[in-house]
Every structure is written in C-alpha cells, then in structure tokens.
Amino acid sequence: MTTEGQAPLAPPARKRLFIRTWGCQMNVYDSARMADVLAPLGYAPAEAPEGADMVILNTCHIREKASEKLFSELGRLRELKKEKASSGEKLVLAVAGCVAQAEGAEITARAPWVDIVLGPQTYHKLPEMVARASRAAGAVIETDFPVEDKFDHLPEVAAPQGVTAFLTVQEGCDKFCSFCVVPYTRGAEYSRPAAAVLAEARRLVAAGAREIALLGQNVNAYHGEGPDGRAWGLGRLLREMADIPGLLRLRYTTSHPRDMDDDLIAAHAELPMLMPFLHLPVQSGSDRVLQAMNRGHGVAEFRRVVEKLRAARPDLALSSDFIVGHPGETAADFAATMALVREVEFPLAYSFKYSPRPGTPAAGAPHQVPEAEKDARLQALQALLREQQAGFNRSRVGMTMQVLISGPGRHPGQAAGRSPWLQPVHLPGDAAALLGREVPVTILAAHPNSLSGLLAASEGGHNAQPREEPAPA
C-alpha cells in the first residue's frame, strides 16, 4: 500500500457524495471504500441525491432486472442534473459495480449524461476519474481487469465501520455456475495477501470493530500469499485473525460447498470466536440440477460437509441460497430440494426464482421453466424456510446467549445487537454503555426475524467482555 502523493495540503472544498448501493455485502463494502478514496477530495456523505455534488450508483447484476432499474434511476438523476445546471451547480454522475462492468458502453450510449462508468476493479482510480470527468466532454469509462491488486491503491485509513466491520479478502470466481454472472463481471478469482488482510483487520479493530466478517464471492476458496511465502487457506487466515487483541467475533461469507476443506472445518472446532453460523449456498437438492448448474458437487457431498461441520461445531446453524426453476428442473427435482431443506434445516435462507442472465450458459438452455411454475415452487419453498426460521428463533427462547451490542434499538432505552447466529436481538439497556461489548442476554421472546430478551444476571461477571480499548497492534 502507498500513501505517497497524498500529503495533506489545505483542506479541500466541502462537497457532498451520495452513494446508492444495490446487491451484496461486497457492494456495500466497495461503496464504503469509494467513499474513503473520495474523502481526501473533500467529499462528505449526503443524505439524498438532491443535496449531493456527486452521485454514485453502485449496481448489482446478479438477479434483479438490474439494467432496467439502473436506467430508470438514471432518468430521474438526469432531471436533477438539469435542475442543478440551471442554478449553476454541477452534479457528477457515476455508475459503478457489476452492471457498469458488463454494460459500460451501453450505459454511455443510452445515458450520455453519465460522467463516469467504472468496474469493480478500478475504484482506486476514482479520484483521477473525477478530475478527468470535470474536464472531459464525454464520459470516462474504466472497466478493465488490471493485473495489479486494486486493494493496493486504496487509502490506508478506512472510515470506521462500527462494531461489525466487513473486510474483503477475496474477489471474483472461476467456477462458472450455469446461471451466474459473477465470473464475467467480477473476473477471475483473486485472494489478497494475508499480511494486507491482517493489517486492515488491526486498523478496523483500532477504529472500534469488535466483529469482522471476511468477504468474498468465494471466500472459502481463499488462498492468499502468507508472510511465509506460502499460500494460506481461509482456516489459517482465521486462526491468525483470532489472535488480534480486542476482536471478539469472526465470520466469513460467502462459501462454496466444494471449498469447505478439512482445515477450515477444523477451525470451526478450534476457534470459539468463529461464530456458529455459516452461509453455505447449495442452490438445489437435486443431483441432476446441480450437475446442470455446473456446481461441481452432488447432494451427497453437501451432506458430508454438513455432517463434518456439525461434528466440529455442534451448535452450528446453516444458511443457504436456493434457486427454483433452473432450466430443466422438473417437479421431482424440486421435490428433492424440499426434501433436502427438511432434512438439513436452514434457520435462514435466501431463495430466488431462476432469472436468465444474458451471456450465461443457462440463459440459452432448453427447457426453461414456465413463470407460473417457478412462482408456485418459490412460494412452497419460502413457506417451508419461513417455518424453519421461526422454529429456530423459537428454540432460542429461554437460552442465555452472548449478544454483541452494536447500537441503540428502535425504541428509547433499548439496545440492539446480534446473537451468535446472526439474529437481531433487542433488550432494555443503555446502548452507549454497552456498545461493542458481548453481554449475556436471556431470550424471552422470538419474533419472525429477531429475538428480544433481558441482560442476564451474570452481566458484569466473568462472562462479560472487558470494555478497555485494545492495545494498538
């Protein structure tokens, strides 16, 4: 990393930046990093596009009708840009993320009022692009996949992210599932060197983070270079992370069943601070469909991985992603998905109707499933998943569990945090005093998506985490 050339001069003029983020945690993280690189140029956050000098739309291509949403938003922003221009103000408009990556040329052709189009690999160039855009007549496009590490160019001092911080360790994917755009939009699989990850983690903890979630499209395929010159797997990286003073919790997402190796599974047994909750998308419970999806594993392998994980960490709860109506999926295939869900049980899961993404193999495959059939399957699956989620939440009632307090609750006098299983928990308490601490909470009630309870009597005893700031690492 380098900060050369960023010596502070006179404070830059105050400008406002509004970022709209669609999609996954990776995009949320990328948006925060874009705000970081623009901060030295004087950009502070704006509440809404109306009060902004620059608007970035950070797009996601994975499921929704992404480009239609983008173009309708761009239509609204065109009007805003005109209004501002008539009162002599400027609005710089940028489109970032996976839609920018996939459809850069189309964006500038259809929406010539866009100033900057940039792909996920080029965020470190934003300041330069903003400068160029204010000079250039046409749009500035930057969507190449560079060989160098985009993370190396981002500034060292990240804005504090709060009690839970996200840290990208891996990007891209080489797996080419039949339905997925990620390998095309995010490029080849790449892992950050372990030393850079650990340094960023220490900075996040120094800035107040008590929980770090490692992010990557294929996070458990992580194989970053270690300080010893050898490739480190995710298990090794997590063990090193666990030694960072002041850090209380670790998570990682999103994993692929194929990359769930024994060393990583062993880390779940060894590290109590690695939370007992894992997002492990399986997509389907039918071997035929898994094969058509090019997932590289069958149902039996998934079952084996789940068994090993549960043996390592008996309180582990699983979350997953499912797609219904992949081309060729029959009623019997769908029944196999329902059976797998009943067998494994998923306290949290995301389920989607298959939607063809242009350029992916499944989009052109025969035997597309009719929309009405997809709807019916999705409803049946979601009803079952909702039942499982509610059942899991109910099963926590009466338990005393550690809750990491992340801020105030919705009502005055309430604090809020997360259970080890990622459930939001509300309790009466002084949020400011409890912020960033893991406290024992007795759960009194379960709601569809959250829990509520009371600080347990042992609070202040040996279970509660000390509040001192961690020593600088």
Ligand code: 5AD
């Ligand atoms: N259609 C429906 N769902 C999809 N996903 C990815 N691509 C598609 C698609 N074309 C879902 C998968 C993935 C999650 C992030 O989004 O379930 O795991």
Ligand code: SF4
């Ligand atoms: Fe997409 Fe499959 Fe890669 Fe996941 S593993 S990002 S679903 S191609």
